[in-house]
Amino acid sequence: MIPYGRQQISDADVAAVVDVLRSDFLTQGPAVPRFEAAVKRATGVKHAIASNSATSALHIACMALGLGQGGRLWTTPNTFVASANCGRYCGADVDFVDIDPATWCLSPAKLADKLVHARKSGTLPNIVVPVAFGGEPADMTAIGALAREFGFKVVEDASHAIGARHAKGAVGDGTQADVTVFSFHPVKIVTTAEGGMGTTNDDAVAAKMARLRTHGITRDPDEMTGSSPGPWYYEQIELGYNYRLTDLQAALGNSQMTRLEAFVERRNVLAARYKEFLKDFPLRWQTVGAATRSSYHLFVVRLDEAARRDAAFVRMRDAGIGVNVHYIPVHLQPYWRARGFAPGQFPEAERYGADALTLPLHAGMTDAQQDRVIDALREALR
């Protein structure tokens, strides 16, 4: 089976992990700050806070931005469930904004409409979570302008998009969102097995995320309730979690980061090959900006008809091609239906979810493997 995504592990990655195993610190040692520094260098951001998943990074990002009971978080239905769940972890209500028909990311036009209505009913969101779908950033300029006009915070879920660029710089550089979150799950661009990272240029948000990652404990006298009696002293000043990344994982991530450009470049080459060889197929793919650079976490094709997609999915799997569907719209999941969502509410995302097919794409895929995928797709569409 040619998988839709797969990690790339080098001998240097293995050696980096083994070095940690032989060192004094398996966790809370020097590897985590080193990995955070690598992400800061790659993005140009001021602060990077590593965590044990993107899901936990989303949770503490929302908390650090003040989301709580009775708050409101909006996201796109075309995402992994974690982009919405972070709002529920904080006790907030979650709603969705439909996608753009060409970019498949959260639509700024639909967001603007929904905000106007929400202002009238006094139900404006506290946080909006756009997703850099497939590695292509959402229209962060338009979303940022709406954030200033309507007074919400932006948590960018860039789980797909380390190494991608928005029109003015690297995704996660801290200029386009209050916090940007990356995932290091093995199918993503760079891996730590499980792992995530939040980036921000806001000193207070960064300090709060770092504290929430470690039980709400601080050793910084400036953050304490009174004066510190001595260097042994620490205080728990709020309710946090153990969301730490281990040094084993961080060493893997740090070693992987040295190949970030090569990973993203190879993904772009494979995406360009798909577009070249599929151009006469009855398909379409995601529109990406001329000024942006996608990290091509995913290469999704639309078959424009649910029955054709369903048949192609089965035929491709039978042919040993690990196609997938990203994503079944989140609001159609039973958990969200039980919270009042129903089919028909976000029609663009629903059409997308019914006719989209993810083709294999990862940095270790060979041209010959990709040719096999293309041949199998030709057969499947007959």
Ligand SMILES: *Cc1c(COP(=O)(O)O)cnc(C)c1O
């Ligand atoms: C993978 C993913 C997540 C969750 O990442 P984890 O590191 O597995 O917690 C969140 N959002 C999106 C869009 C993802 O693709």
